Amino acid sequence: MSEVEALRAGLVADIDGAASLDALEALRVGALGKQGVVTALLKTLGGMSPEERLEKGPPIQDLRESVTNAIATRKAALEQAALDARLASERVDMTLPAGDVPVGSIHPVSQVMDELAEIFADLGFSVATGPEIEDQWYNFTALNMPESHPARAMHDTFYLRAEEGVESYVLRTHTSPVQIRTMKAVAQKTGGAGEPIRIIAPGRVYRSDSDATHTPMFHQIEGLVIDKGIHLGHLKWTLETFLKAFFERDDITLRLRPSYFPFTEPSVEVDVGYSLENGQRVIGGSGDAPGGGWMEVLGSGMVNRRVIAAGGFDPDQWQGFAFGIGIDRLAMLKYGMNDLRAFFDGDLRWLKHYGFSALDVPTLSGGVGA
Structure with a gap:
Protein backbone atom coordinates (compact mmCIF):
# COMPACT_ATOMS: atom_id res chain seq x y z
CA MET A 1 0.00 0.00 0.00
CA GLU A 90 -38.90 16.54 23.00
CA ARG A 91 -42.65 16.87 23.29
CA VAL A 92 -45.08 19.71 22.44
CA ASP A 93 -47.82 20.27 25.00
CA MET A 94 -50.87 20.99 22.83
CA THR A 95 -52.90 21.94 25.91
CA LEU A 96 -50.87 25.09 26.54
CA PRO A 97 -52.61 28.33 25.49
CA ALA A 98 -51.29 30.02 22.37
CA GLY A 99 -49.25 33.16 22.78
CA ASP A 100 -50.66 36.60 22.05
CA VAL A 101 -50.47 37.62 18.40
CA PRO A 102 -51.46 40.92 16.76
CA VAL A 103 -55.14 40.85 15.77
CA GLY A 104 -56.77 43.21 13.30
CA SER A 105 -60.04 45.00 14.01
CA ILE A 106 -62.93 46.48 12.07
CA HIS A 107 -62.90 50.26 11.74
CA PRO A 108 -66.00 51.96 13.22
CA VAL A 109 -66.85 53.43 9.80
CA SER A 110 -66.85 49.97 8.22
CA GLN A 111 -68.93 48.64 11.09
CA VAL A 112 -71.53 51.40 10.75
CA MET A 113 -71.68 50.90 6.96
CA ASP A 114 -72.49 47.23 7.54
CA GLU A 115 -75.15 48.13 10.09
CA LEU A 116 -76.78 50.63 7.73
CA ALA A 117 -76.78 48.20 4.81
CA GLU A 118 -78.42 45.60 7.04
CA ILE A 119 -81.12 47.97 8.26
CA PHE A 120 -82.04 49.32 4.83
CA ALA A 121 -81.96 45.85 3.29
CA ASP A 122 -84.76 44.94 5.72
CA LEU A 123 -86.64 48.00 4.42
CA GLY A 124 -86.28 46.85 0.82
CA PHE A 125 -83.43 49.15 -0.22
CA SER A 126 -80.54 48.03 -2.44
CA VAL A 127 -77.02 49.48 -2.43
CA ALA A 128 -75.93 51.64 -5.39
CA THR A 129 -72.45 53.03 -6.07
CA GLY A 130 -70.87 55.59 -8.38
CA PRO A 131 -67.53 57.24 -9.20
CA GLU A 132 -65.77 59.48 -6.68
CA ILE A 133 -64.34 61.66 -9.48
CA GLU A 134 -67.50 63.12 -10.89
CA ASP A 135 -68.81 65.14 -13.82
CA GLN A 136 -70.09 68.58 -12.76
CA TRP A 137 -73.41 67.86 -14.45
CA TYR A 138 -74.07 64.87 -12.18
CA ASN A 139 -72.61 66.51 -9.07
CA PHE A 140 -74.29 69.91 -9.42
CA THR A 141 -76.39 70.75 -12.48
CA ALA A 142 -78.68 67.70 -12.50
CA LEU A 143 -79.29 68.30 -8.78
CA ASN A 144 -80.67 71.78 -9.44
CA MET A 145 -77.49 73.58 -8.39
CA PRO A 146 -76.80 76.37 -10.93
CA GLU A 147 -73.32 77.74 -11.63
CA SER A 148 -73.91 80.57 -9.18
CA HIS A 149 -74.61 78.18 -6.30
CA PRO A 150 -72.21 78.67 -3.32
CA ALA A 151 -71.42 74.93 -3.16
CA ARG A 152 -69.68 75.22 -6.54
CA ALA A 153 -67.18 77.77 -5.21
CA MET A 154 -63.50 76.81 -5.22
CA HIS A 155 -63.27 77.14 -1.43
CA ASP A 156 -65.95 74.47 -0.96
CA THR A 157 -65.15 71.96 -3.71
CA PHE A 158 -62.03 70.15 -4.90
CA TYR A 159 -61.70 70.73 -8.66
CA LEU A 160 -59.33 68.66 -10.78
CA ARG A 161 -57.03 70.42 -13.21
CA ALA A 162 -58.35 70.32 -16.77
CA GLU A 163 -57.19 71.46 -20.19
CA GLU A 164 -58.22 74.92 -21.34
CA GLY A 165 -61.78 74.94 -22.63
CA VAL A 166 -62.66 71.64 -20.93
CA GLU A 167 -64.93 71.59 -17.87
CA SER A 168 -63.11 70.36 -14.76
CA TYR A 169 -64.09 67.19 -13.00
CA VAL A 170 -64.60 67.36 -9.23
CA LEU A 171 -64.18 65.11 -6.24
CA ARG A 172 -67.83 64.48 -5.49
CA THR A 173 -69.18 66.59 -2.66
CA HIS A 174 -72.00 64.15 -1.84
CA THR A 175 -73.25 60.77 -3.02
CA SER A 176 -76.32 62.36 -4.60
CA PRO A 177 -74.88 61.92 -8.14
CA VAL A 178 -75.49 58.19 -7.62
CA GLN A 179 -79.21 59.00 -7.44
CA ILE A 180 -79.11 60.67 -10.85
CA ARG A 181 -77.06 57.86 -12.39
CA THR A 182 -79.48 55.26 -11.01
CA MET A 183 -82.56 57.12 -12.25
CA LYS A 184 -81.08 57.60 -15.72
CA ALA A 185 -80.14 53.90 -15.91
CA VAL A 186 -83.67 52.87 -14.97
CA ALA A 187 -85.22 55.38 -17.38
CA GLN A 188 -83.05 54.09 -20.20
CA LYS A 189 -83.88 50.47 -19.37
CA THR A 190 -87.61 51.14 -19.32
CA GLY A 191 -87.66 53.39 -22.39
CA GLY A 192 -88.58 56.44 -20.30
CA ALA A 193 -91.56 54.76 -18.62
CA GLY A 194 -89.73 54.46 -15.30
CA GLU A 195 -90.18 52.03 -12.43
CA PRO A 196 -90.00 52.29 -8.61
CA ILE A 197 -86.55 52.87 -7.11
CA ARG A 198 -85.44 52.25 -3.54
CA ILE A 199 -81.68 52.65 -3.03
CA ILE A 200 -79.04 53.79 -0.58
CA ALA A 201 -75.72 55.21 -1.82
CA PRO A 202 -72.92 54.97 0.76
CA GLY A 203 -69.38 56.12 0.02
CA ARG A 204 -66.57 58.65 0.39
CA VAL A 205 -67.18 62.33 -0.36
CA TYR A 206 -64.88 65.36 -0.33
CA ARG A 207 -65.26 68.96 0.81
CA SER A 208 -62.71 71.66 1.60
CA ASP A 209 -63.26 71.77 5.35
CA SER A 210 -61.37 70.59 8.44
CA ASP A 211 -62.06 70.88 12.17
CA ALA A 212 -63.19 68.63 15.03
CA THR A 213 -66.46 67.81 13.29
CA HIS A 214 -65.43 68.17 9.62
CA THR A 215 -62.73 66.53 7.52
CA PRO A 216 -61.76 67.03 3.85
CA MET A 217 -62.78 63.43 3.18
CA PHE A 218 -65.63 61.76 5.01
CA HIS A 219 -68.29 59.10 4.49
CA GLN A 220 -71.91 59.73 3.64
CA ILE A 221 -74.97 57.67 2.91
CA GLU A 222 -77.88 58.96 0.86
CA GLY A 223 -81.22 57.33 0.33
CA LEU A 224 -83.64 57.68 -2.57
CA VAL A 225 -87.18 56.42 -3.07
CA ILE A 226 -89.00 57.05 -6.35
CA ASP A 227 -92.55 55.78 -6.78
CA LYS A 228 -96.08 56.97 -7.42
CA GLY A 229 -98.03 58.51 -4.56
CA ILE A 230 -94.99 59.10 -2.32
CA HIS A 231 -95.40 61.80 0.33
CA LEU A 232 -93.64 63.28 3.34
CA GLY A 233 -95.25 60.77 5.69
CA HIS A 234 -93.38 57.95 3.98
CA LEU A 235 -90.12 59.84 4.53
CA LYS A 236 -90.80 60.40 8.24
CA TRP A 237 -91.70 56.74 8.82
CA THR A 238 -88.58 55.52 6.99
CA LEU A 239 -86.24 57.79 8.95
CA GLU A 240 -87.90 57.00 12.26
CA THR A 241 -87.71 53.25 11.63
CA PHE A 242 -84.10 53.51 10.52
CA LEU A 243 -82.97 55.56 13.53
CA LYS A 244 -84.77 53.28 16.01
CA ALA A 245 -83.04 50.24 14.51
CA PHE A 246 -79.61 51.91 14.34
CA PHE A 247 -79.58 53.30 17.88
CA GLU A 248 -81.44 50.19 19.12
CA ARG A 249 -83.97 52.24 21.07
CA ASP A 250 -87.75 52.49 20.74
CA ASP A 251 -88.00 55.94 22.33
CA ILE A 252 -86.48 57.81 19.35
CA THR A 253 -88.33 61.08 18.78
CA LEU A 254 -87.93 63.09 15.58
CA ARG A 255 -88.50 66.76 14.92
CA LEU A 256 -88.75 67.90 11.29
CA ARG A 257 -87.87 71.54 10.62
CA PRO A 258 -88.45 73.36 7.30
CA SER A 259 -85.19 73.97 5.46
CA TYR A 260 -83.81 74.47 1.96
CA PHE A 261 -81.86 72.14 -0.31
CA PRO A 262 -81.78 72.75 -4.06
CA PHE A 263 -82.49 69.09 -4.85
CA THR A 264 -85.56 68.69 -2.60
CA GLU A 265 -88.80 70.63 -2.25
CA PRO A 266 -90.10 70.78 0.42
CA SER A 267 -86.91 70.21 2.41
CA VAL A 268 -86.64 69.33 6.09
CA GLU A 269 -83.85 69.12 8.63
CA VAL A 270 -84.30 66.15 10.95
CA ASP A 271 -83.52 66.55 14.65
CA VAL A 272 -83.48 63.69 17.15
CA GLY A 273 -84.23 64.08 20.81
CA TYR A 274 -81.60 63.33 23.41
CA SER A 275 -81.36 63.18 27.18
CA LEU A 276 -78.50 63.57 29.63
CA GLU A 277 -77.26 60.43 31.37
CA ASN A 278 -74.27 60.79 33.70
CA GLY A 279 -73.48 64.09 32.05
CA GLN A 280 -73.41 62.56 28.56
CA ARG A 281 -75.81 63.14 25.69
CA VAL A 282 -77.70 59.95 24.92
CA ILE A 283 -79.91 59.65 21.86
CA GLY A 284 -83.49 58.89 22.90
CA GLY A 285 -86.48 60.46 24.53
CA SER A 286 -88.11 63.78 23.80
CA GLY A 287 -85.89 66.78 23.35
CA ASP A 288 -88.50 68.85 25.16
CA ALA A 289 -88.18 66.81 28.36
CA PRO A 290 -86.32 68.37 31.31
CA GLY A 291 -82.58 68.12 30.75
CA GLY A 292 -83.09 67.04 27.15
CA GLY A 293 -82.55 68.72 23.83
CA TRP A 294 -82.59 68.32 20.08
CA MET A 295 -79.68 67.35 17.86
CA GLU A 296 -79.61 67.74 14.08
CA VAL A 297 -78.70 64.43 12.43
CA LEU A 298 -79.60 64.65 8.74
CA GLY A 299 -81.19 66.55 5.90
CA SER A 300 -83.99 65.29 3.72
CA GLY A 301 -87.01 66.21 1.66
CA MET A 302 -89.21 65.42 -1.32
CA VAL A 303 -87.19 65.14 -4.54
CA ASN A 304 -87.39 68.35 -6.59
CA ARG A 305 -89.32 68.07 -9.87
CA ARG A 306 -86.29 69.31 -11.77
CA VAL A 307 -84.14 66.53 -10.32
CA ILE A 308 -86.74 63.90 -11.25
CA ALA A 309 -86.81 65.28 -14.79
CA ALA A 310 -82.99 65.31 -14.99
CA GLY A 311 -83.06 61.63 -14.04
CA GLY A 312 -85.28 60.86 -17.03
CA PHE A 313 -88.56 60.40 -15.12
CA ASP A 314 -91.83 62.26 -15.67
CA PRO A 315 -92.30 64.47 -12.57
CA ASP A 316 -96.07 64.56 -13.18
CA GLN A 317 -96.26 60.81 -12.61
CA TRP A 318 -93.39 60.05 -10.26
CA GLN A 319 -92.59 61.48 -6.83
CA GLY A 320 -89.98 60.58 -4.29
CA PHE A 321 -88.01 61.47 -1.21
CA ALA A 322 -84.29 61.61 -0.47
CA PHE A 323 -82.13 61.95 2.63
CA GLY A 324 -78.44 62.19 3.45
CA ILE A 325 -76.42 61.66 6.59
CA GLY A 326 -72.74 61.44 7.51
CA ILE A 327 -71.69 57.89 8.39
CA ASP A 328 -68.80 59.18 10.52
CA ARG A 329 -71.21 61.38 12.46
CA LEU A 330 -73.49 58.41 13.11
CA ALA A 331 -70.52 56.45 14.46
CA MET A 332 -69.61 59.37 16.74
CA LEU A 333 -73.15 59.58 18.11
CA LYS A 334 -73.61 55.85 18.68
CA TYR A 335 -70.18 54.92 20.01
CA GLY A 336 -69.27 58.05 21.97
CA MET A 337 -66.47 59.58 19.87
CA ASN A 338 -65.84 63.32 20.04
CA ASP A 339 -63.36 64.17 17.27
CA LEU A 340 -63.95 63.26 13.63
CA ARG A 341 -60.29 63.78 12.70
CA ALA A 342 -59.25 60.78 14.82
CA PHE A 343 -61.11 58.52 12.35
CA PHE A 344 -58.37 59.13 9.77
CA ASP A 345 -55.22 59.58 11.91
CA GLY A 346 -54.19 55.94 11.61
CA ASP A 347 -53.51 55.72 15.36
CA LEU A 348 -53.55 52.03 16.32
CA ARG A 349 -54.25 52.92 19.95
CA TRP A 350 -57.47 54.67 18.89
CA LEU A 351 -58.48 51.79 16.64
CA LYS A 352 -57.74 49.26 19.38
CA HIS A 353 -60.05 51.21 21.70
CA TYR A 354 -62.90 51.89 19.26
CA GLY A 355 -62.43 49.10 16.68
CA PHE A 356 -64.54 45.95 16.55
CA SER A 357 -63.23 42.40 16.62
CA ALA A 358 -63.91 40.57 13.36
CA LEU A 359 -65.12 37.60 15.41
CA ASP A 360 -67.24 39.52 17.91
CA VAL A 361 -68.88 42.53 16.26
CA PRO A 362 -72.24 44.00 17.32
CA THR A 363 -74.90 43.14 14.78
CA LEU A 364 -78.45 44.18 14.09
CA SER A 365 -79.47 40.74 12.89
CA GLY A 366 -82.79 41.11 14.63
CA GLY A 367 -83.85 43.47 11.85
CA VAL A 368 -85.86 46.67 12.00
CA GLY A 369 -88.64 44.96 13.86
CA ALA A 370 -86.41 43.85 16.75
Missing part, protein backbone atom coordinates in the same frame (compact mmCIF):
# COMPACT_ATOMS: atom_id res chain seq x y z
CA SER A 2 1.40 3.41 -0.98
CA GLU A 3 1.79 6.27 1.45
CA VAL A 4 -1.20 8.17 -0.07
CA GLU A 5 -3.47 5.09 0.09
CA ALA A 6 -2.48 4.48 3.70
CA LEU A 7 -3.25 8.11 4.57
CA ARG A 8 -6.64 7.88 2.86
CA ALA A 9 -7.57 4.72 4.72
CA GLY A 10 -6.59 6.24 8.06
CA LEU A 11 -8.45 9.55 7.48
CA VAL A 12 -11.62 7.86 6.22
CA ALA A 13 -11.60 5.49 9.19
CA ASP A 14 -11.21 8.40 11.61
CA ILE A 15 -14.01 10.31 9.86
CA ASP A 16 -16.39 7.33 9.92
CA GLY A 17 -15.69 6.94 13.62
CA ALA A 18 -16.29 10.63 14.54
CA ALA A 19 -18.74 10.68 17.45
CA SER A 20 -19.88 14.32 17.13
CA LEU A 21 -20.05 17.23 14.74
CA ASP A 22 -17.31 19.01 16.72
CA ALA A 23 -14.99 15.98 16.39
CA LEU A 24 -15.77 15.78 12.68
CA GLU A 25 -14.96 19.48 12.24
CA ALA A 26 -11.59 18.96 13.94
CA LEU A 27 -10.80 16.13 11.50
CA ARG A 28 -11.81 18.31 8.56
CA VAL A 29 -9.46 21.10 9.65
CA GLY A 30 -6.63 18.58 10.23
CA ALA A 31 -7.03 17.16 6.72
CA LEU A 32 -8.31 19.99 4.51
CA GLY A 33 -7.54 23.14 6.49
CA LYS A 34 -4.74 25.53 5.57
CA GLN A 35 -2.28 23.44 7.57
CA GLY A 36 -3.97 20.08 6.89
CA VAL A 37 -2.13 17.00 5.70
CA VAL A 38 -4.07 16.74 2.43
CA THR A 39 -3.52 20.44 1.76
CA ALA A 40 0.22 19.96 2.33
CA LEU A 41 0.32 17.19 -0.25
CA LEU A 42 -1.56 19.34 -2.77
CA LYS A 43 1.02 22.12 -2.28
CA THR A 44 3.87 19.75 -3.24
CA LEU A 45 2.42 19.44 -6.74
CA GLY A 46 3.61 22.93 -7.59
CA GLY A 47 7.27 21.98 -7.24
CA MET A 48 7.10 18.82 -9.33
CA SER A 49 8.07 18.40 -12.95
CA PRO A 50 5.26 17.85 -15.44
CA GLU A 51 6.06 14.16 -15.73
CA GLU A 52 6.18 13.70 -11.95
CA ARG A 53 2.97 15.72 -11.47
CA LEU A 54 1.21 13.53 -14.05
CA GLU A 55 2.21 10.46 -12.03
CA LYS A 56 1.60 11.64 -8.44
CA GLY A 57 -1.16 14.22 -9.01
CA PRO A 58 -4.19 11.91 -9.60
CA PRO A 59 -3.74 9.89 -6.36
CA ILE A 60 -3.51 13.09 -4.29
CA GLN A 61 -6.63 14.55 -6.01
CA ASP A 62 -8.49 11.27 -5.35
CA LEU A 63 -7.40 11.53 -1.71
CA ARG A 64 -8.94 14.99 -1.38
CA GLU A 65 -12.24 13.88 -2.99
CA SER A 66 -12.45 10.77 -0.83
CA VAL A 67 -11.89 12.76 2.36
CA THR A 68 -14.37 15.45 1.29
CA ASN A 69 -17.08 12.88 0.45
CA ALA A 70 -16.48 10.96 3.69
CA ILE A 71 -16.86 14.17 5.72
CA ALA A 72 -20.11 15.11 3.95
CA THR A 73 -21.57 11.62 4.45
CA ARG A 74 -20.62 11.50 8.14
CA LYS A 75 -21.94 15.03 8.75
CA ALA A 76 -25.32 14.14 7.27
CA ALA A 77 -25.48 11.01 9.41
CA LEU A 78 -24.60 12.90 12.60
CA GLU A 79 -27.17 15.66 11.88
CA GLN A 80 -29.90 13.11 11.23
CA ALA A 81 -29.00 11.28 14.45
CA ALA A 82 -29.20 14.54 16.40
CA LEU A 83 -32.60 15.31 14.87
CA ASP A 84 -33.89 11.83 15.66
CA ALA A 85 -32.73 12.23 19.25
CA ARG A 86 -34.56 15.56 19.60
CA LEU A 87 -37.75 14.14 18.10
CA ALA A 88 -37.56 11.20 20.47
CA SER A 89 -36.96 13.28 23.58
